[in-house]
Amino acid sequence: MGGPAWLTGIFAAAMLAVAVYCTGRLIAARRWRRPTELDTDGAHVVMGLAMAGTLVSGLRTLPATMWEAVFAAGAAWFGWRMLQARRGAQPTPWRSSHPLPHLVECAAMVFMFLILPASAAARGISMTATESRFSFLTLPLALFLFGYAVWLGDRVTLHAPVLALAAGGGSSTPHPARRHLAPRCAAICKITMGITMGYTLILML
Amino acid sequence: MSESLAVGRAPAAARGPARAAGGTAALDPRRKLQLALGVIWVLDGILQYQPSMFTTSFPGMLAESARGNPAVVATPITWSANLIDHHVAVLNAVFATVQLALGLGIAWRPTVRLALAASVAWSLAVWWLGEGFGGILAGTASPVNGAPGPVVLYAVLAVLLWPADRDPSAPFVAGRAVGRRVARATWLVLWGSLAAFALLPASRAPGAISDTLSDGAVGAPAWLAWIDTHAASALNDRGLPASIVLAVLLTAVAAAVYLPPPVVRAALVLALVLAAALWLAQGMGELFTGMATDPESGPLLALLALAFWPAAPVRPAAQAGEA
Numbered sequence: 470m471g472g473p474a475w476l477t478g479i480f481a482a483a484m485l486a487v488a489v490y491c492t493g494r495l496i497a498a499r500r501w502r503r504p505t506e507l508d509t510d511g512a513h514v515v516m517g518l519a520m521a522g523t524l525v526s527g528l529r530t531l532p533a534t535m536w537e538a539v540f541a542a543g544a545a546w547f548g549w550r551m552l553q554a555r556r557g558a559q560p561t562p563w564r565s566s567h568p569l570p571h572l573v574e575c576a577a578m579v580f581m582f583l584i585l586p587a588s589a590a591a592r593g594i595s596m597t598a599t600e601s602r603f604s605f606l607t608l609p610l611a612l613f614l615f616g617y618a619v620w621l622g623d624r625v626t627l628h629a630p631v632l633a634l635a636a637g638g639g640s641s642t643p644h645p646a647r648r649h650l651a652p653r654c655a656a657i658c659k660i661t662m663g664i665t666m667g668y669t670l671i672l673m674l
Numbered sequence: 675m676s677e678s679l680a681v682g683r684a685p686a687a688a689r690g691p692a693r694a695a696g697g698t699a700a701l702d703p704r705r706k707l708q709l710a711l712g713v714i715w716v717l718d719g720i721l722q723y724q725p726s727m728f729t730t731s732f733p734g735m736l737a738e739s740a741r742g743n744p745a746v747v748a749t750p751i752t753w754s755a756n757l758i759d760h761h762v763a764v765l766n767a768v769f770a771t772v773q774l775a776l777g778l779g780i781a782w783r784p785t786v787r788l789a790l791a792a793s794v795a796w797s798l799a800v801w802w803l804g805e806g807f808g809g810i811l812a813g814t815a816s817p818v819n820g821a822p823g824p825v826v827l828y829a830v831l832a833v834l835l836w837p838a839d840r841d842p843s844a845p846f847v848a849g850r851a852v853g854r855r856v857a858r859a860t861w862l863v864l865w866g867s868l869a870a871f872a873l874l875p876a877s878r879a880p881g882a883i884s885d886t887l888s889d890g891a892v893g894a895p896a897w898l899a900w901i902d903t904h905a906a907s908a909l910n911d912r913g914l915p916a917s918i919v920l921a922v923l924l925t926a927v928a929a930a931v932y933l934p935p936p937v938v939r940a941a942l943v944l945a946l947v948l949a950a951a952l953w954l955a956q957g958m959g960e961l962f963t964g965m966a967t968d969p970e971s972g973p974l975l976a977l978l979a980l981a982f983w984p985a986a987p988v989r990p991a992a993q994a995g996e997a
């Protein structure tokens with residue numbers, strides 16, 4: 470990427486922290502049987518790893534084509550969840566009840582890997598979407614992610630049970646006695662992901 | 675006044691818990707506009723993190739805003755540009771982080787007042803030291819090149835969207851905090867000044883508008899460059915008639931805020947169209963060049979227009995339910 474090394478390093482560290490934390494959430498949710506958005510946390514684990522590799526070439530784990538396939542599958546999953554929600558399917562606290570932002574995140578990841586030239590990716594040099602015929606997507610994607618981060622920032626001050634509903638539970642839960650797993654921390658992870666992904670997209674403008 | 679009322683949270687009970695918890699239905703129009711302002715601040719912060727901002731290009735850009743200004747204005751600009759030039763990495767990181775914090779501070783309800791107040795102070799400082807008061811004193815201000823300086827619009831919006839209800843029955847969001855008279859006067863002065871700037875000698879010169887449009891095409895993606903290049907070609911050497919038409923439209927928008935709601939709506943639609951046109955003319959704030967520090971005046975003028983959109987006033991019963 471084209472930013473100063475220390476800055477991209479900070480963003481990459483934040484992404485790795487999100488990936489590690491979300492892995493911990495998945496383990497804790499299973500062990501303590503506390504609801505969390507399994508699909509969102511799972512997506513953020515792989516997004517954190519992929520973003521860290523995008524920002525710092527030394528942290529690259531998989532080739533771009535594999536990441537494209539992973540995030541295309543993620544986009545398909547969240548798209549299917551959106552369709553289900555539109556058809557009035559019963560919400561569950563174990564899956565995201567707001568799949569649209571995660572669908573956009575997955576689409577943004579596919580977009581970034583598609584327009585990132587392989588040679589540039591290999592050498593970790595700056596990239597730009599300006600010459601791409603899909604350049605008009607970069608700014609709206611970044612703005613959507615910033616908007617999502619700001620919206621979550623507004624929601625994060627609501628008290629935890631309400632935030633859990635907002636974040637992933639909907640109005641009916643199969644285990645009303647079990648509280649959602651750390652909804653504020655989950656929101657902070659989403660904000661961090663949105664800001665970092667937006668930063669990466671802005672670097673591609 | 676409770677904090678929930680102050681930030682404009684709608685009564686949850688009236689809307690149902692699920693909607694109040696998760697949907698934008700739980701936000702009143704002022705809170706939505708505050709969040710939109712927060713998004714623009716976040717964008718500003720991230721733009722400030724761009725690689726070119728950590729080079730001497732950034733202080734060089736700031737120093738250029740001193741040109742043509744009186745010494746009392748220009749000297750502090752030059753001084754601050756020199757200071758930034760010597761510590762560009764550290765100071766630019768601080769500037770970017772401050773703007774990001776302002777955006778997130780507006781989003782986070784407990785800090786909305788602090789963030790809005792800080793954004794006013796920050797905007798006024800940057801208006802002077804970063805934009806040279808938008809070229810107003812240099813005689814180069816033009817609505818096409820972003821006059822009166824995009825950053826001062828952040829301050830205006832922060833005041834108009836302040837979470838207080840001095841005039842809760844105001845028929846538009848901007849009137850709630852400062853009262854409808856002050857809000858309308860602010861609108862009149864702002865859009866009226868844009869009309870006046872459009873008629874300044876530098877703005878109405880034959881090639882002024884077409885030159886700005888051509889500049890907007892530099893570094894832009896093909897579709898935007900096509901728009902700006904063709905518009906520049908169409909307006910080449912037609913600076914005077916184009917400026918007169920623009921001034922007439924801006925004057926109509928400025929005065930319409932005192933007219934009945936149907937006329938106001940039509941004028942606000944015109945304001946939104948003008949804001950979009952000005953933004954395109956500005957090359958969308960040159961966001962694609964890697965040198966943009968903000969999205970320019972277009973999006974902020976649009977946000978301002980939405981703050982004046984006629985809407986149902988806040989009902990006393992709803993306030994009582996929230997307090």
